[in-house]
Amino acid sequence: MTNSIIRRVIILGAFSILSLLTVQTYWVLRTWDLQEQEFNRKVLQALMDTAHELQRTSNPPFDLPPKDLIVQKYSNYYIVNIENQFKADDLEHFLEISFENQGMHEDFHYGVFDCSSQQMVTGKHIIYTKEKKTKTYTADVLPPHEGADYTYYFGVRFPNKSASLVSNMWIVVVFTILILITVAFFIYAMFVILRQKQLSEMQRDFINNMTHEFKTPISTINISTDVFLKNELIKNDSRLNRYAGIIKEQVLRLNTQVEKVLQLAKIERDHIELHLEDVDLAELIRSVSPSLELKINEKQGRLLLDLQAANAHIRADRMHLTNILHNLVDNAVKYSKDAPEINIRLRNEGRHLFLRIRDNGIGIAKEHQKRVFEKFYRVPTGNIHNVKGFGLGLFYVKTMCAAHRWKLQLESETGKGTMVEIRMKAKTVAETAPGIEVIATPGVSA
Secondary structure, three states, X not given: OOHHHHHHHHHHHHHHHHHHHHHHHHHHHHHHHHHHHHHHHHHHHHHHHHHHHHHHHOOOOOOOOOOOOEEEEEOOEEEEEOOOOOOHHHHHHHHHHHHHHOOOOOOEEEEEEEOOOOEEEEEEEEEEOOOOEEEEEOOOOOOOOOOOOOOOEEEEEOOOHHHHHHHXXXXXXXXXXXXXXXXXXXXXXXXXXXXXXXXXXXXXXXXHHHHHHHHHHHHHHHHHHHHHHHOHHHHHOHHHHHHHHHHHHHHHHHHHHHHHHHHHHHHOOOEEEEEEEEEEHHHHHHHHHHHHHHHHHOOOXXXXXXXXXXXXXXXXXXXXXXXXXXXXXXXXXXXXXOOOEEEEEEEEEOOEEEEEEEOOOOOOOHHHHOOOOOOOOOOOOOOOOOOOOOOOHHHHHHHHHHHHOOEEEEEEEOOXXXXXXXXXXXXXXXXXXXXXXXEEEEOOOO
């Protein structure tokens, strides 16, 4: 994943999260405000009903004050100015009835103002539970109403008002928690992505440095081996000549693997440069078939060519296309049972050219077929210990097919071999070949 993609993911993700949090915060505050308004409406109505009941049952009757009958001193504390004497027992009775008429079953304290002490006389704490309603005396003194000349009044406080409002907003609370979990997961995911990118860059830098450091000693050994092989004394000594040949063979093998790693390192940069040109695939296969047969003949196998396609002309990068052929044949040889039999076939279908390479090897189990094109992935080979490599060949094939916009398909069955087919767009007769065209395609992120 490139830096620009990670930057876009972080910016878009942060914008989405902030937008979501903004909307959610608005709805939480809005819902809280509506719940509080509804709570206050019910309380004010219940206290108004209580005041009228105290007025109705008093003897002699009295008039309630025309204004400031009910004052909300705090968010959860209300003062009711009766301006006449009343009984505490009647007050408790009417409060319970009025709150229940409003559908409220909230715990509350009530207190009555004592003119002699100028303090609120603590009343009772009414507690509602699922089983029953309980009443207890409390030592918690309610504050008197200051700044006004009130003589006969009472106060009511709801100690659990905030908890009650939150419980009525449980859906909003649940969604808020889910959003916070989502935000935490996003932050954690970004941390993991950045950490993995850092580790990937360290791995890529290590591989690049390692392979470049290998190039010099490999070249030196290769030149020294050529000198040995040309020396007459070495040629005349069969044992030394054989050992020199083994060194030459293994150096070439090691150099091939290093080149493959370097190619993939280049691919994983920001773009892949393709030098597209008009390629006759049938002619290309015939030209590279001698080198392919050398690998196959080492295991006493044979290469079968069926290149009778009517139109084998395509637009492709000749070097990468050649590497694709070598990688696919290399895999077919490495994973063969005994004598490999490899069939390369070209066929036309509509405007497309199909390149099919089939072998009679050990095959690939279904559970591994989806992963064989992953970088560094190697199919477990059981007791076969002579299969060497880094798991880069098929990853390279898939990457280059994607760069050329070719469709890659694999079919395999354990014990019956493997077939790899590449679908390419064939050039028509009307299309001209303007020479070599250089295009850049997005690279593959590690």
